[in-house]
Amino acid sequence: MTSSTRGSRLSDKDFGMNESQTILELKNLTTVFPTRRGLVRAVSNISLKLHEGEILGIVGESGSGKSVTLLSILRLISSPGRIESGEVLFDGRDLCKLPEREVRRIRGKDIAMVFQDPQSTLNPAFPVGEQIRESLRIHNIISNGRSWWPLNPSRTAAEKARVIKLMSEVGISSPMDRFHEYPHQFSGGMQQRALIAIALAGEPKVLLADEPTTSLDVTIQAQILDLMRHINQERGTAIVLVTHNLDLAAEFCQRIVVMYAGRLVEIGTVDQVTESPQHPYTRGLLSCIPRISAQRSRIEPIPGNVPDLADVPAGCAFHPRCSEAQTACQEGPIPFFGVGARHWARCLRHANFLREPDWTWSSSERMRV
Amino acid sequence: MAVHATIQKVSWMYTWRIRLRLWRRNLADFWYELEQRPVTLLGGLIVLAYVIAAIFAPQITGRDPTRGKLLLRFEPPAWEAGGSWEYPLGTDDQGRDLLTRIIFGARVSLAVGLLSVSASVIIGTALGALAGYYRGWLDNVLSRFADLLLAFPFLIFAIGMMAFLGPGFANLVLALAFKGWVEFYRLVRGEMLAERTKEYVDAARVAGLGNIAIIVSEILPNIIQSVFVLGTLRLGYMIIMEASLSFLGLGIPPSIPAWGSMVSSGRNYLLMAWWVSTFPGFAILLLVMAINLFGEGLRDILDPRLKIE
Numbered sequence: 001m002t003s004s005t006r007g008s009r010l011s012d013k014d015f016g017m018n019e020s021q022t023i024l025e026l027k028n029l030t031t032v033f034p035t036r037r038g039l040v041r042a043v044s045n046i047s048l049k050l051h052e053g054e055i056l057g058i059v060g061e062s063g064s065g066k067s068v069t070l071l072s073i074l075r076l077i078s079s080p081g082r083i084e085s086g087e088v089l090f091d092g093r094d095l096c097k098l099p100e101r102e103v104r105r106i107r108g109k110d111i112a113m114v115f116q117d118p119q120s121t122l123n124p125a126f127p128v129g130e131q132i133r134e135s136l137r138i139h140n141i142i143s144n145g146r147s148w149w150p151l152n153p154s155r156t157a158a159e160k161a162r163v164i165k166l167m168s169e170v171g172i173s174s175p176m177d178r179f180h181e182y183p184h185q186f187s188g189g190m191q192q193r194a195l196i197a198i199a200l201a202g203e204p205k206v207l208l209a210d211e212p213t214t215s216l217d218v219t220i221q222a223q224i225l226d227l228m229r230h231i232n233q234e235r236g237t238a239i240v241l242v243t244h245n246l247d248l249a250a251e252f253c254q255r256i257v258v259m260y261a262g263r264l265v266e267i268g269t270v271d272q273v274t275e276s277p278q279h280p281y282t283r284g285l286l287s288c289i290p291r292i293s294a295q296r297s298r299i300e301p302i303p304g305n306v307p308d309l310a311d312v313p314a315g316c317a318f319h320p321r322c323s324e325a326q327t328a329c330q331e332g333p334i335p336f337f338g339v340g341a342r343h344w345a346r347c348l349r350h351a352n353f354l355r356e357p358d359w360t361w362s363s364s365e366r367m368r369v
Numbered sequence: 370m371a372v373h374a375t376i377q378k379v380s381w382m383y384t385w386r387i388r389l390r391l392w393r394r395n396l397a398d399f400w401y402e403l404e405q406r407p408v409t410l411l412g413g414l415i416v417l418a419y420v421i422a423a424i425f426a427p428q429i430t431g432r433d434p435t436r437g438k439l440l441l442r443f444e445p446p447a448w449e450a451g452g453s454w455e456y457p458l459g460t461d462d463q464g465r466d467l468l469t470r471i472i473f474g475a476r477v478s479l480a481v482g483l484l485s486v487s488a489s490v491i492i493g494t495a496l497g498a499l500a501g502y503y504r505g506w507l508d509n510v511l512s513r514f515a516d517l518l519l520a521f522p523f524l525i526f527a528i529g530m531m532a533f534l535g536p537g538f539a540n541l542v543l544a545l546a547f548k549g550w551v552e553f554y555r556l557v558r559g560e561m562l563a564e565r566t567k568e569y570v571d572a573a574r575v576a577g578l579g580n581i582a583i584i585v586s587e588i589l590p591n592i593i594q595s596v597f598v599l600g601t602l603r604l605g606y607m608i609i610m611e612a613s614l615s616f617l618g619l620g621i622p623p624s625i626p627a628w629g630s631m632v633s634s635g636r637n638y639l640l641m642a643w644w645v646s647t648f649p650g651f652a653i654l655l656l657v658m659a660i661n662l663f664g665e666g667l668r669d670i671l672d673p674r675l676k677i678e
Binding site for chain 1: 387391568576578
């Protein structure tokens, strides 16, 4: 699918480091939306750690709370939804408790985001180059002379030079001319590249990507993923990729967490999750992927539907659809069980080995991925 | 260092050259669209003629619109029996040249129209944007107040306001704008409700922009065209309102020539000197029609969504 393989990600600097630094941590994060039918827990009690320079995939069906998790990180849940409890630790600070001004300073600068539909994410009223320039200006990336004065020629020129550099970096050809073009004059792939350029303008440490390739065709998808991997390697930007496509996550990520009904159900490295999935839901997702080489002619869908988030089944949320469900699955919160080194699943079939995920993640392990 | 400065200077010039080229191209596009619509173009030209007449009124006529010769009362238009080209459209009951008064009357009509529409646009857009973006209690309060104003017919409301404030130029603009903003409020609020859920607003928030910055620099540029189009269409209506109020003696004081009061003053002599009322009325008709033709064409060009097939 992509030109670079997983093994080629090694570089000299990976050797000799033993512990990767945690850059973003979610602690028991719960986001709720009050509705007429009751309180919807779109994200319930999620704990995650993102390490520096890591690519983490969040996989799940639509409505499993992936996007809400991303929005909660940036505290962009719009009213009446709210973050009920938990912490989002970035740089040692809890984003949930910071004043709005401080969070705004972090958005787009330290943590940037790329959206699903580039067509509607770019503002149709402005040339693309101006929109990239704006993201430089918001965070005062180029402070040259009077920062607030927009008609400062040397500053404007410096900004423009940076924008052109960004545009060529994300692979927009002839950026000098495309600077002045409007979003509707860009193709979908180019629009997504422009959005990535906007996200990169603040030189973020974390890039949140909310299904960045869903609206693109497969060839462009591969190009965009290549670009994001390139950014990850060159700049060391940690990436969180949200997708419903487990195959794509397997191709792109180093570590995968699987979400179901607003909860994490499985955590592990790519190989662990895709080659020996331990939660029945993950297995179901894998068997939904059509394969060219497969013997069977039909893909097997998971029976049943995603539960109504206002009325999630007690115990394991997946038990009504699970072929291996026991009576014990219907009660009590199910903890994580260790099913392998750095591999956890929230499934009672593994109840012999109770272990909370500790998330330590050494760079030697990262190399193995 | 010098090289660096030169590069920056060149880059700046390059930017402006492209920008100018783009503006010129947009203008060319607009002109092309305009040429496809001769009726719109005609409307635009008539409006332009009125504007020029209003600006250069003293130079065009060379007569005082307020002073007449009582010996020359009710001179007929030039083509009627007894008329002369000295007074092409005849004179009124005080012997004042009708053409001069009509040309000077364009000043009042256009000024009142433009000022009251501008005031309405500013108030309506600001309040509509705030209400549509923030919603909540602000939206409730403003929208109920707007509903209240909409429950009054415009003319009745304006008559009431003018009776309360007294006639005068500033009062007239105030009275018209006091009710005129509601239309713009409703338009902008509606557009705002639609735009605020779009993804580019989320993207702007993700980029770290604050609410006011999002409203002003992200959303408003997307809806300003509809506001502009509605403004053009409301201009004609405001001019009719001004004329109606002046006709009723509640608008512009009689010392200033205004079309409404001219129609009103000629009403008493309609049987013996039809031209005194007819020509100012025709001036109103032509201007408002031209504005509407131009405005509708503008709407078709700028806002294709609203096009009526």
